[in-house]
Amino acid sequence: MKLYYSHNLNPRVAVAVARYLNAPVDYVRAAPRHPDHTEAFRVINPNALVPVPEIGARRIWETDAIACKLSQLSGADFWRAGEDLAEMIMWVSWSAYHLTRAADPLYFYRIVWPTFSDETPDAALLDQALADFREHAATLDRYLADRQWLLGDRISYADFRVATPLPFAAGAGLPVAEFPHVARWHDQLLAIDAWREPFAGLD
Ligand SMILES: N[C@@H](CCC(=O)N[C@@H](CS)C(=O)NCC(=O)O)C(=O)O
Structure with a gap:
């Protein structure tokens, strides 16, 4: 699973979650708001923002959804039930x-x-x-x-x-x-x- 990130507020949380859970993630630094990248990035996340994962057919974005998914994938109860x-x-x-x-x-x-x-x-x-x-x-x-x-x-x-x-x-x-x-x-x-x-x- 790829996780596109930058060093800003929300991607920092998503990367911290992935690393805390030792999730099998390939981290990809991105600049979705750079004018050269924004339109291409919308294919990955229509909001042209990070964090966003690439995890197969079903697309998700939003830090909280990503944290939920990472917690499920790792079998942890970091995302409580x-x-x-x-x-x-x-x-x-x-x-x-x-x-x-x-x-x-x-x-x-x-x-x-x-x-x-x-x-x-x-x-x-x-x-x-x-x-x-x-x-x-x-x-x-x-x-x-x-x-x-x-x-x-x-x-x-x-x-x-x-x-x-x-x-x-x-x-x-x-x-x-x-x-x-x-x-x-x-x-x-x-x-x-x-x-x-x-x-x-x-x-
Ligand atoms: N509601 C979104 C907000 C995502 C967001 O605003 N991302 C900002 C960073 S905090 C972004 O992609 N800015 C461009 C960049 O960091 O290059 C979430 O929770 O993930």
Whole structure:
């Protein structure tokens, strides 16, 4: 199975999952938004985005779907079933609509934007994103106060997904240190090679 990726937020999660699960994946670095590649890439993913796998006739894209598939293929319960499933989906959804959504402009304007523009980003937009991030990080912090991992005492995909923006905290200016339980939890993740250095040895 091929997995097309870049070093940005979502593909980083997909590669980390694949490496954590030791999935039999051929990693292919891609730049789907490069004008020379976009149209050809739409054959693989109509959104011209990564991550995206090539796994046969049925096409899937979206980091969460890829993580689900990788977990199924590896026989792991990283993607939970049974009683934990609803709670895991809750965190996957919460990440997309709250924490990662808040962090996204900070990531984009402080890390990606300067690579191709000299224009100063809108300060009000970044202030609002920072306020939103603090609100949602506080929610996460309270939740983690008496839990090792989001679903209790075992790591799951919920942990990887909710932590999507945190490896970029320094460059994006995410105030993780203000939230001690979040910082402790993310340190646990950073102790995992696949999360800390998903691209090690790839390119
Ligand atoms: N909803 C999609 C979002 C995918 C996405 O936005 N991918 C971005 C990176 S975060 C992308 O492909 N950007 C072009 C690139 O990285 O070259 C998912 O969860 O996988």
